[in-house]
Amino acid sequence: MGIASSVAFGDNCNFCFAPGETPLQIILAFSEIKQGDNWFPGNPAPPNNVYTLTQNIAVPCRYEDADAFHTTSLIFTVDQSFFVFNFSNPFRQVFSKIEGACKMFAENSFDIPEFRFYFGGKVQAWIV
Numbered sequence: 001m002g003i004a005s006s007v008a009f010g011d012n013c014n015f016c017f018a019p020g021e022t023p024l025q026i027i028l029a030f031s032e033i034k035q036g037d038n039w040f041p042g043n044p045a046p047p048n049n050v051y052t053l054t055q056n057i058a059v060p061c062r063y064e065d066a067d068a069f070h071t072t073s074l075i076f077t078v079d080q081s082f083f084v085f086n087f088s089n090p091f092r093q094v095f096s097k098i099e100g101a102c103k104m105f106a107e108n109s110f111d112i113p114e115f116r117f118y119f120g121g122k123v124q125a126w127i128v
Helices: none
Strands: 025-031 050-055 062-066 070-076 080-088 091-100 105-107 122-127
Touching: 025 062, 025 070, 050 070, 080 122, 091 105
Parallel strands: none
Antiparallel strands: 025 050, 025 122, 050 062, 062 070, 070 080, 080 091, 105 122
16 A cells, blocks of 8 residues: 655655655654643643654654754654654653554653653654
């Protein structure tokens, strides 16, 4: 089954896509992330939002969206899908989950009590 013809294609990521069908962008939608015990006023609100990630030209199986405030990544390897959301200033890891190969959904597993600024949540990925 191929990808819809309206999709912009990038460089091949052969771990998860047929040759010539690697999308240039992937959407990630985060939901149900909550403020943790260590959250305090002035920290960013939980990032329950939709982000458009663009393929990293140097690493075609890595998709990223970053600015001065956050970094969002989805990385495919031969046997894993790695979902990440971090705030940049102050640094707060919000979402981190490793799933099996080519997965497009994950539930948050990052929950270390001393770093519990945020917890819980889900992410769904889909191709633009």
